[in-house]
Amino acid sequence: MSELLKSMSPAGDATGEDLSFHPDDVPLAIHDLTVAYHRKPVLWDIDLDIPEGKLVGIVGPNGAGKSTLIKACLDLVPKTSGEVGIYGKPYRDQRHLVGYVPQRESVDWDFPVSALDVVAMGTYRRLGWFRRVGKKEREAAMAALEQVGVGHLADRQISQLSGGQQQRVFLARALAQDAKIYFMDEPFAAVDAATEEAIVKLLRSLNEQGKTCLVVHHDLATVSRYFDWLVLLNMRVVAAGPTSELFTEENLEKTYGGQLNLLNDAAKALSHATR
Amino acid sequence: MVCLFWLATGVAARAMELPSVAEVWEVVTLENYNTRLVVLSTALLGVASGLVGSFLLLRKRSLMGDALSHATLPGIGIAFAVGVSLGGSGKSLPLLLAGATVSGVIGVLVMLAIRNTTRLRDDVAMGLVLSVFFGIGVAILGMVQAMPQASAAGLESFIYGKTASMVKSDFFFIAGVAAASALIAVLLFKEFTLLCFDDDYAASQGWPSFGLDLLLLGLVTAVTVIGLQAVGLILVIAFLITPPTAARFWTERLPRMMGLSAVIGGLSGWLGASLSALLPRLPAGAVIVLVAASLFVFSMFFAPARGVLGRWLRHRRLRKKVHRQHLLRAAYELLEAHARGSGNGGRGTSIINEPFDRADLQAKRTWRPRELARIIRSEIAMGHIEEAGEGRLRLSEEGFGEAARITRNHRLWEVYLVKHADIAPSHVDRDADMVEHILEADLVRRLEDELRDRDAWIPSPHSIQ
Structure with a gap:
């Protein structure tokens, strides 16, 4: 029984498996990743190496597979083919990071x-089976809440929080995990100005601590201000690299290709960004 | 719905015989050994279903539990037939419940298979399984009834529930399974909470989401199956869902909700089984569920946290506050306009508290005359407004301060919205009207900092009519 539980434990024993082609100083290396839902491919042959300590924006039109990319990295959707390495090992051995x-x-x-x-x-994985949240976990959670500026709302029931405050609570939960690489799925969606500011501040402070953040982002107008690295995604990787080299009209056109409204938005965003 | 109607007609058709005082005493004090077993095991069952049901409800799988319980019927019939053909009477509870478990689980698997291999939605899959399995069960039962041993077995009691048919060995079996299910639900509180709140996150953290789901379903199956005899398969889902739903009205915290749900479940089981011992002609399941439903209705109306009455009172209080603030602000703006009109307007002008006309107040807003009169009366009662003679009104010393404060809050908010939320100034007033009433003191201070405008007199960003 205890053996069985141990093997199922979220803390887990490392399988020790090495993905030889994924060097272990690279936070995220994706090789030949393809994901399909109901026989319809969502991601095609993704190859990607994310360098350490970058704020990475994942940008692309609706249905480009941005969320799916994150979920495939975290084993939340089945991979049709390909490998994902987190610091050189499969995700199931690296959850703590x-x-x-x-x-x-x-x-x-x-x-x-x-x-x-x-x-x-965010502390449950460290706790393991059956053990309850104690003083230590509550303190860690409180510190995380204060880091995103909503410590005073700790006792509120979550429906009594505004959208922005709910988003910050979600960020705090990830902070409580004390990780080295963060995956964030649209943290800026429909939040107020104060929350947007708080999230940007948080991203910068994580960045200063040398952590890597991958952030799905929608707003082209702020992309070049928030992120120093970009992945332009539309079912495949259109381009990936430093924002300064990548954020060009040509690349955006390739990413959003054909979607006229979005192209206009992109053009507007570009003029906004270069202003 | 159909089931309920069916039951109601059944209840009406049977003449109700009221029990004597001595009989009531006997049941309440649990003097009779058999009554004691029945009441205790049903109460324990209620505690277990209150705990397990909380997670079933939060996982939003209530309908799946319903399909599961209906899908147990074919198994009961088949197990009985097997028991008879093996030479027994066929009326062995563990055997019948084993059959019920197998066919219930098959029902759920079929449901999952339909959902995962076709593009049919959840509700369709559940509806199909529920009705088809129940139909098969009724057919099998019809065939089994023709067997000579069947008349004594009372298999119909599994449909409506019949606590009186319990014997001592049943009690230990039911109590044991109920206690084990309750224990597992409590031990895995943290894990089930995470699963119900955010299964993807749980999976990303390495928790076996699918395994936990199966375990939860297993607990639901266990409680359902041991509830078959007491409550019956049509109503056992109500025994799982009603207690947590009622408990939810009282609290916003899951541990408290589960504790309360266990109490409500246990109480329904206890009272329901006692009542049904007194009214043996009524189906026990219906009595138990009606007790649970009464507790639910009571909670729905009177629970202060989320109950209908509490909500209504809070809403009324807010509306009153809104009206009051509107009135005081309108009065203050009248005084402002007057100060400006008399030529010494502008920034920093002190506003003089002087009498004003009711008619001017009426013109400030779309108040119905009677409504305005009522608000004014209540403000006079609170000492914010005084009669100034000749039908004119005046703000009291306290009312003047209050009016200045409210107006100031309102303007702060307006300026905040215009500066930060990209709303056209002409659209601000209405939004500001709604939000100012939830402004708290510390937020007002933050706004002040933000606007760097510590002057008491803040000009309105749009002209005041």
Whole structure:
């Protein structure tokens, strides 16, 4: 029984498997990744190496597979083919290095828990089976909440938080995991100005600590200000590299190709960004 | 719905015989050994279903539980037939419940298979399984009834529930399974909470989401199956869902909700089984579920946290506050306009508290005359407004301060919205009207910092009519 539990434990024993082609100083290396839903491919032959300590924006039109890319990295959707290496090993051996911020709409915010309860979920993996959240975990959760500026809301039931505050609670939960690489799925979607500012500040401070952040982002107008590295995605990787080299009209056209409205948006964003 | 109607007619058709005082005493004090077993095991069942049901509800799988319980019927019939053909009477509870478990699990698997291999939605898959399995069960039961041993077995009691048919060995079996299910639900509180709140996140953290889902479904199956005899398969889902739903009205915290749900479940089981011992002609399942439903209705109306009454009172209080603030601000703006009109307007002008006309107040907003009169009366009662003679009104010392504060908050918010939220100034007033009433003191201070405008007199960004 205890052996079985141990093998199922989220803390897990490392399998020790090495992905030889993925050097272990690269936070995220994706090789030949293809993902398909209902026989319809969503991601095609993705090859990607993310260097350490970068703020990486994942940008692309709706349906480009941005969320799917993150979920495939975290083994949340089955990979049709390909490999993903987190610091040279498969994700199941490296969970302790990875923090995840899902989309805010993915959960029911009327759930009967407080903001602190949600953030404490970030410590569950370390706790393992059966053990309850104790003083240490609550303190870690509180520190994470304060880091995103909503410490005073710790006892609020989560439906009584504004959208921006809910987003910050989700970020705090990932912080409580104390990871080296963070995956964030649209943290800037529909948040107020104060929250946007708080998130940017948080990203910068994570960046200063040498952590790597991958952020799915929608707003082309702010891309070049927030991120120093970009992945332009539209079912395949259109381009990946430093923002200064990549954020060109030609690349955006390739990414958003044919979608006239979006192209106009992109053009506007470019003029906005270069102003 | 159809089931309920069916039950209601059944209840009405049977004449109700009221029990004597002595009979009531006997049941309440649990004097009769058999009554004691029945009441205790049903109460324990209620506690277990209250705990397990909380997670079923939060996982949003209530309908799956319903399909599961209906899908147990074919198994009961088949197990009985097998038991008889092996030479027994066929009326062995463990055997019948084993059959129920197998066919219930098959029902759920079929449902999952339909959902995962076709593009049919969840509700379609559940509806199909529920009705088809129940139909098969009724057919099998019809065939089995023709067997000579069947008349004594009382298989129909599994449909409506019949606590009186329990015997001692049943009690230990039911109590044991209920206690084990409750224990597992409590031990895995943290894991199930995470699963129900955010299964993707749980999976990303290495928790076996699918395994936990299966375990939860297993607990639901266990509680359903041991509930078949007491509550019956049509209503057992209500026993799983009603207690947590009622408990949810009282609290915003999951541990408290589960504790309360266990209490409500246990109480329904206890009272329901006692009542049904007194009214043996009524189906036990219906009595138990009706007790649970009464607790639910009571909670829905009277629970202060989320109940209908509490919500209504809070809403009324807010509306009153909104009206009051509108009135005081309107009065203050009248005084402002007057100060400007008398030529010494502008920044820093002190506003003089002087009497004003009701008619001017009426013109400031779309108040119905009677409504305005009522608000004014209540403000006079609170000492914010005084009669100034000749039908004119005046702000009291306290009311003047209050009015200045409210107006100031309102303007701060307006300026904040215009500066930070990209709203055209002409659209601001309405939004500001709604938000100012939830402004708290510390937010107001933050706005002040943000606007660097510490002057008490803040000009309105749009002209005041």
